[in-house]
Amino acid sequence: MNGAQSLIRTLADAGVDVCFANPGTSEMHFVAALDTVPEMHGVLGLFEGVVTGAADGYARVAGRPAAALLHLGPGLGNGLANLHNARRARTPVVVVVGDHATYHKKYDAPLESDIEAVAGSLNGWVRRCAATGDVGADAAAAVAAAMDAPGRVATLVLPADLSWGEGGRPARPVAPKPPAPVAAPAVARAADLLRGGEPVVLLIGGPACLEAGLNATSRISAATGAKALAETFPARLQRGAGLPAVERLAYRSDQATAQLAGHRHLILAGATAPVTFFAYPGEPSDLVPEGCRIHTLAEPGQDVVRALTDLADLVAPGTAPVPHPSRRPPLPSGPLTFANWADVIGALLPENAIISDESNTSGVLLPKATAGAPRHDLLTLTGGAIGQGMPVATGAAIAAPGRPVVTLQSDGSALYTISTLWTQARENLDVTTVVLNNRAYAILRLEFQRVGASSPGPEAARLLSLSPPDIDFVHLAEGFGVPATRATTAEELAAQFAEALRAPGPHLIDAVIPPVL
Incomplete structure (x- = not known):
C-alpha cells in the first residue's frame, strides 16, 4: 500500500468520505488511490475556491469534515479566501496539499513555495508528512485536529514521493476532544446578572444558533426580559416557523449600536465581543456601549448549549420557548425591486x-x-x-x-x-x-x-x-x-x-x- 492509499483509507475510516479536489501533478497518486477506497467520493471543482468553499458548506451541514485536495502552495493560496470563511465559521475542514517530492525541493522549481507559511495564516493545525509509514497516522491526527471544538482547518502537507512510496499503513481514527464544559460558577454568575434588574443582552453564536440553543435562549429571554441576539454572521442558524426567532446583530455599525444601546451587561454565549467590520473615520471600532460590562458564559469551543440549558433551568424554570408563528408574506406583483x-x-x-x-x-x-x-x-x-x-x-x-x-x-x-x-x-x-x-x-x-x-x-x-x-x-x-x-x-x-x-x-x-x- 502506498502513502496516498493509506491516507485515503484512514480518512474514510474516520468518517471523511467526501473529497473536494482540484489536483495537479503532485497529487496524481492520491487521485489514483481514490479507486482503491470506494467509500470515498471525489468531487471535482474547477477552481480551488470552489473546493474549499464546498468543504466548508459540507461540514456546516454534516457536522463532520470533508477533505479538500489542493495543488502545492499556489493552489492553497487560490483556496485561501473560503478557508478564511471556514476558519471564521469554526467548521472542521481537512486540507491535503500535495508538495514536490522531498528530494526535488532543493532545486527551487517554479511552483516551489512555503506552504506552511500560507497554511499558518489560518491559525489552524499544520503538519508536513515526514515518512510514508506515518502518513496514515498523520491523516488520523488531521481529522481529530479539525474536529477539536469548535472546529478548525487542519492542513496536511503530502510530498509526492511519500504519496507514491510503498509502506503506507492506515491508522485508526483518533477520538476528537469533546467541547469543554462550562464551570457551574460561570452559569451562576450569568443567572445573578439576569436577575439583577439591569438591562442585559445575551449574544449567542456557534452551536447556540441551532434548535436546542435557540430554545434555551428563548426561555431565558422570555423569563428575564434579556435581549437575545445572534452573532452577525452565524455559520448555521436554524430558523422559521416553530422555532424561536432570534434577531441577528446588524452588520452596519449604526444599526448594531442602536440594538445594544442602553444595556448595562453583555453576556457572551459562544460568541465574541462585537466590533465593526472596518474602521470608519470618527467612529469607534468597539460596538459595546460605554458603561456596558462584558461577561463570558461560554467561549467558542465550550459546551455552550449545555451552559444555556443550565442557565435557563436556573432563571426560567417552567418557562417554555416562544416559537415563531407560521406566517408567509403574500406573493408580490410588478417589477422586481430591492424589497x-x-x-x-x-x-x-x-x-x-x-x-x-x-x-x-x-x-x-x-x-x-x-x-x-x-x-x-x-x-x-x-x-x-x-x-x-x-x-x-x-x-x-x-x-x-x-x-x-x-x-x-x-x-x-x-x-x-x-x-x-x-x-x-x-x-x-x-x-x-x-x-x-x-x-x-x-x-x-x-x-x-x-x-x-x-x-x-x-x-x-x-x-x-x-x-x-x-x-x-x-x-x-x-x-x-x-x-x-x-x-x-x-x-x-x-x-x-x-x-x-x-x-x-x-x-x-x-x-x-x-x-x-
Missing part, C-alpha cells in the same frame, strides 16, 4: 430547505420575509470573503442530498466562483441559485459613503459598477450545463423559482433588480 424579491422567497421557500445566503446589500429584508416560512437552515458569509455562496451551497447539497438547497447570490460575488455551477451540474445537485443582479458592487457604493470618500467621480464610479457590458448570467449558467432563466417581475421570479424547486438538478435564475444606491 419584493425577498417576499417571493419567503412565500415559496420549501420545508426543510437550506439557504446559502450571499445576497449582501440586496438581502437586507430577507430575514423578515423568511422568519415565518417553514423551518430551514441559514448559512451565512462568516468571514466576509466574497465568493462563498455557491460553493457552500454545493457542499451543503452533497451533505444533505434529500434537502432542497437555495443560493441567494449577489451578482458581483457570484463571479468569483461562478464555475461552481459546473460541479453542481456534474453532481446533479438540487440547488436553485437566485442571482440578485443589480449590475453593481452595491456594498462598495455604500462603503464609499461610509468611509467619507465623498461622492464617486466618473473613474471611481466605473470601479463600482458592473455595467457596461451587462453580464449575462443565463448564458453563463447554460455554458456550465445548468438550466437558467431571467426574471424581471415578481410574477416571473415566483413562477421560475417554483419550477426550479420542482425540477430535479441545479437551476439558476437571473433576477434583475435595480441597485439600492
